[in-house]
Amino acid sequence: xxxxxxxxxxxxxxxxxxxxxxxxxxxxxxxxxxxxxxxxxxxxxxxxxxxxxxxxxxxxxxxxxxxxxxxxxxxxxxxxxxxxxxxxxxxxxxxxxxx
Amino acid sequence: xxxxxxxxxxxxxxxxxxxxxxxxxxxxxxxxxxxxxxxxxxxxxxxxxxxxxxxxxxxxxxxxxxxxxxxxxxxxxxxxxxxxxxxxxxxxxxxxxxxxxxxxxxxxxxxxxxxxxxxxxxxxxxxxxxxxxxxxxxxxxxxxxxxxxxxxxxxxxxxxxxxxxxxxxxxxxxxxxxxxxxxxxxxxxxxxxxxxxxxxxxxxxxxxxxxxxxxxxxxxxxxxxxxxxxxxxxxxxxxxxxxxxxxxxxxxxxxxxxxxxxxxxxxxxxxxxxxxxxxxxxxxxxxxxxxxxxxxxxxxxxxxxxxxxxxxxxxxxxxxxxxxxxxxxxxxxxxxxxxxxxxxxxxxxxxxxxxxxxxxxxxxxxxxxxxxxxxxxxxxxxxxxxxxxxxxxxxxxxxxxxxxxxxxxxxxxxxxxxxxxxxxx
Numbered sequence: 218x219x220x221x222x223x224x225x226x227x228x229x230x231x232x233x234x235x236x237x238x239x240x241x242x243x244x245x246x247x248x249x250x251x252x253x254x255x256x257x258x259x260x261x262x263x264x265x266x267x268x269x270x271x272x273x274x275x276x277x278x279x280x281x282x283x284x285x286x287x288x289x290x291x292x293x294x295x296x297x298x299x300x301x302x303x304x305x306x307x308x309x310x311x312x313x314x315x316x
Numbered sequence: 317x318x319x320x321x322x323x324x325x326x327x328x329x330x331x332x333x334x335x336x337x338x339x340x341x342x343x344x345x346x347x348x349x350x351x352x353x354x355x356x357x358x359x360x361x362x363x364x365x366x367x368x369x370x371x372x373x374x375x376x377x378x379x380x381x382x383x384x385x386x387x388x389x390x391x392x393x394x395x396x397x398x399x400x401x402x403x404x405x406x407x408x409x410x411x412x413x414x415x416x417x418x419x420x421x422x423x424x425x426x427x428x429x430x431x432x433x434x435x436x437x438x439x440x441x442x443x444x445x446x447x448x449x450x451x452x453x454x455x456x457x458x459x460x461x462x463x464x465x466x467x468x469x470x471x472x473x474x475x476x477x478x479x480x481x482x483x484x485x486x487x488x489x490x491x492x493x494x495x496x497x498x499x500x501x502x503x504x505x506x507x508x509x510x511x512x513x514x515x516x517x518x519x520x521x522x523x524x525x526x527x528x529x530x531x532x533x534x535x536x537x538x539x540x541x542x543x544x545x546x547x548x549x550x551x552x553x554x555x556x557x558x559x560x561x562x563x564x565x566x567x568x569x570x571x572x573x574x575x576x577x578x579x580x581x582x583x584x585x586x587x588x589x590x591x592x593x594x595x596x597x598x599x600x601x602x603x604x605x606x607x608x609x610x611x612x613x614x615x616x617x618x619x620x621x622x623x624x625x626x627x628x629x630x631x632x633x634x635x636x637x638x639x640x641x642x643x644x645x646x647x648x649x650x651x652x653x654x655x656x657x658x659x660x661x662x663x664x665x666x667x668x669x670x671x672x673x674x675x676x677x678x679x680x681x682x683x684x685x686x687x688x689x690x691x692x693x694x695x696x697x698x699x700x701x702x703x704x705x706x707x708x709x710x711x712x713x714x715x716x717x718x719x720x721x722x723x724x725x726x727x728x729x730x731x732x733x734x735x736x737x738x739x740x741x
Contacts, residue, residue, distance in 0.1 A: 245653075246653040246669065253674075254727065263729065265727065265730030291723045298707055298709070299674075299705040
């Protein structure tokens with residue numbers, strides 16, 4: 218599980234702009250959107266497919282296929298069309314790492 | 317003794333003091349969250365999972381959280397109260413300190429919050445997710461006493477209001493009229509009143525088929541309107557009459573004793589069960605602390621969710637004005653994560669991460685009949701606005717699509733299970 222460590226003020230550079238940890242936080246937040254239907258941490262729910270730990274390329278391909286309407290669904294096309302290529306890659310990468 | 321103010325003067329005072337936040341000797345940052353609903357519980361859970369060294373305290377008045385979502389299924393007789401109630405034990409086991417009390421005042425310069433029970437809590441960052449308040453009196457005659465006769469069932473609290481409306485529906489004879497008063501925008505859960513109409517119809521069709529539903533609306537259009545009206549015609553025939561504002565649908569006065577809903581032109585609709593969904597504002601603490609503007613809602617920076625009126629206080633959930641985003645549980649759940657990252661990153665001098673806000677709202681129209689709306693939103697660079705991503709989101713397709721409706725009803729249940737477990741599990 219991805220963890221963004223917060224080590225207290227003393228260890229942190231204050232006033233800096235971009236931080237190496239920021240992209241990971243951003244990916245984690247992006248992926249959180251999925252868990253409102255696909256179960257906590259993507260573990261699945263009754264009627265909601267488990268996605269955690271699935272292959273990264275498979276996840277990205279599914280999202281891209283939904284986005285382009287090559288794959289039909291009830292709702293995933295409408296969702297996938299809100300995300301860019303790098304965001305889809307980041308979401309797939311994050312969810313593939315979940316166990 | 318700290319001087320806790322709950323008025324606008326407090327911020328004038330804070331500007332005069334202007335003490336820069338100094339680094340405290342402690343190494344554990346303290347995140348204080350007020351309100352344990354969709355926004356606050358999501359924030360607490362996310363903070364514990366992703367910032368394990370931060371001390372997280374959640375203040376919530378109720379022992380259990382009764383959700384607004386799926387309350388309409390309770391009205392239909394399809395859910396019991398325990399199925400839509402959630403304990404805070406899961407958050408406790410994640411290491412959140414949960415205090416069942418009510419926040420009464422905020423002291424921003426001292427970074428302290430005073431609780432009704434007497435305790436004072438210090439924080440490094442504050443997230444307010446206080447929900448909504450009812451604007452008592454905005455409809456003439458609709459006060460707390462009237463709500464004991466004509467329930468709003470729009471702020472579940474401990475479930476009393478929702479259960480009261482259910483009991484009234486059960487007690488109503490066949491052939492009765494259920495009247496609803498529906499507010500103008502903005503209000504909590506835009507599709508909620510129309511799912512409620514659907515679920516009441518679902519119950520009446522089965523048990524009291526000669527009854528009617530009279531929906532008096534202060535608007536002329538509503539969320540998922542075409543889909544709802546298609547479903548109403550297909551499932552409930554002539555049971556539902558929806559009256560828009562321009563056909564004298566706006567309720568301006570109620571008479572609880574006579575159970576009358578009175579509209580703009582003076583038409584008095586006598587009903588057997590009255591559900592008044594009144595105009596709303598941000599919850600009292602947000603308004604009394606001067607965070608809300610004249611609209612009654614809290615303007616926020618759209619990247620950090622800091623209140624415009626007070627840096628370091630992040631306001632999420634239905635209390636804020638989220639641009640085009642709906643006041644929904646999913647938006648509260650989604651934006652809570654951004655608020656946490658902004659609040660805790662801000663302590664380290666980090667800018668808020670790039671943000672995408674996500675919403676899906678399912679509505680049940682009947683048995684095996686679900687519909688949805690999706691919205692994906694992005695803030696602009698300086699945090700002054702939010703826009704929906706073009707060509708994304710939108711509502712379920714219209715037409716005779718029974719398989720789509722059946723699946724969306726299943727996915728609606730999956731949403732409820734998933735989001736509540738994600739928040740409280």
